[in-house]
Amino acid sequence: xxxxxxxxxxxxxxxxxxxxxxxxxxxxxxxxxxxxxxxxxxxxxxxxxxxxxxxxxxxxxxxxxxxxxxxxxxxxxxxxxxxxxxxxxxxxxxxxxxxxxxxxxxxxxxxxxxxxxxxxxxxxxxxxxxxxxxxxxxxxxxxxxxxxxxxxxxxxxxxxxxxxxxxx
Numbered sequence: 001x002x003x004x005x006x007x008x009x010x011x012x013x014x015x016x017x018x019x020x021x022x023x024x025x026x027x028x029x030x031x032x033x034x035x036x037x038x039x040x041x042x043x044x045x046x047x048x049x050x051x052x053x054x055x056x057x058x059x060x061x062x063x064x065x066x067x068x069x070x071x072x073x074x075x076x077x078x079x080x081x082x083x084x085x086x087x088x089x090x091x092x093x094x095x096x097x098x099x100x101x102x103x104x105x106x107x108x109x110x111x112x113x114x115x116x117x118x119x120x121x122x123x124x125x126x127x128x129x130x131x132x133x134x135x136x137x138x139x140x141x142x143x144x145x146x147x148x149x150x151x152x153x154x155x156x157x158x159x160x161x162x163x164x165x166x167x168x
Contacts, residue, residue: 103152110148132159142167
């Protein structure tokens, strides 16, 4: 009889452990399933905070450029040192100000490829398509003449006018 009880007690303990684990998992399944979404949301929130901090640094650079001098050359030279996150912030601000009719501040980094400039112009809402800008650059043979810096682009400018601004 003792052997029977000892043999069965191991099975009963194992079943009891499985039942407790199943109960815990069943009652916490919602929290378990929400965990990846919560971690992703926290990561997005952190990335947004980092982007905003970089954007504020970019805006500070713009303010310093505006106060640095009246001629565009000094502002353009300083614009080369801006961070790409700051440029994205400037481009985003530019697209919102284009709706109100104000000139859009658009930054081009030193050594930036024409295709990247085209993508940034589309993102800023300054040109309708990437290909329209690339065609305008090719028509003016301006691929090697695009300059780095921060430019003021009037809303409603054609791709050809934007190319003229970026090479002047």
